[in-house]
Amino acid sequence: MFIQTESTPNPATLKFLPGQTVLEAGTADFPSSEAAGKSPLAQRVFAVQGVTGVFFGTDFVTVTKAEEVEWDHIKPAILGAIMEHYQSGAAVMEGGATKPAHAEHTGEDGEIVEQIKELLDTRVRPAVAQDGGDITFHGFDRGVVYLHMQGACAGCPSSTLTLKMGIENLLKHYIPEVVEVRPVAV
Template identity: 85%
Template sequence: MFIQTESTPNPATLKFLPGRTVLELGTADFPSAEAAQKSPLARRLFAVEGVTGVFFGTDFITVTKAEGLAWDHLKPALLGAIMEHFQSGAAVIEGEGAPTGGHAMHDTEDEAIVSQIKELLDTRVRPAVAQDGGDITFHGFDRGVVYLHMQGACAGCPSSTLTLKMGIENLLRHYIPEVVEVRPVAA
């Protein structure tokens, strides 16, 4: 098994490409070891000292490390954990209700606007963000303000504010005049 790695815009996060499907559908975000209890793979990764976050996409895994640790020291252990997991044949996520990253429901008079926002996020934003090892999902819309949840490499990324303001906010404002601002939300 050959696992490729890619850097991400977030220096604390590294993207691993195992060359096989990680999740059939959606994404899964594990911002802590406690959140990883349903995932044997995430538990293995959190067992590596210094891991502070794990995120799964359809064909990638991103791992976030604690500040002050070098990737040169963590990377071999993470590669080993990923390889061991896939060779074991264990499920990536166990049981029902496996996390599938997606947009929050929003049932209000703004349903048409929210539908447009979600469509733009799905077609223009999320594919590009997945290339960087993360995901951005719709969280809410209130009086012209769009609230987005940033996951994986996007969470805590130094350039995420710039991405939100200069990229996503400008895109949404261009196509949807009702949008006046974009703000991130915490998990």
């Protein structure tokens, strides 16, 4: 098994590509070792000292490290943990499905919210997945779109620029009702 790695715009995060399916659909975010209870793979990665976050996409695992830890010191152990997991034959996730990508929205803005979600799914999320992260809809209130950033996007130094110059401009262009985009912590 050969696992490729790619850097991301976030220097604290690396993207690991095991060459196999990680998740059949959706994403899974583990912002702490306590959150990894349903994933044997995430538990193995968190067992590496210095790992502070794990995120799964369809074909990648994004790992975030503590600021004081160097990649040169933990990258071999993370590669080993991922390889051991796939060789063990264990499931990536226990108990089935991951949660839906976007938050539900009820109210009179339903049509606008569906347009926002459609643009996120077709234009934003595929590009962000290339960088080892995900951005999902969290809410819409009085022209403000609230988005949840995961994986490499969470804590990325360029995330504010991505939100304001990229996503906000895109949404405002196609949906005049959008006046601002803000990140939320979930």
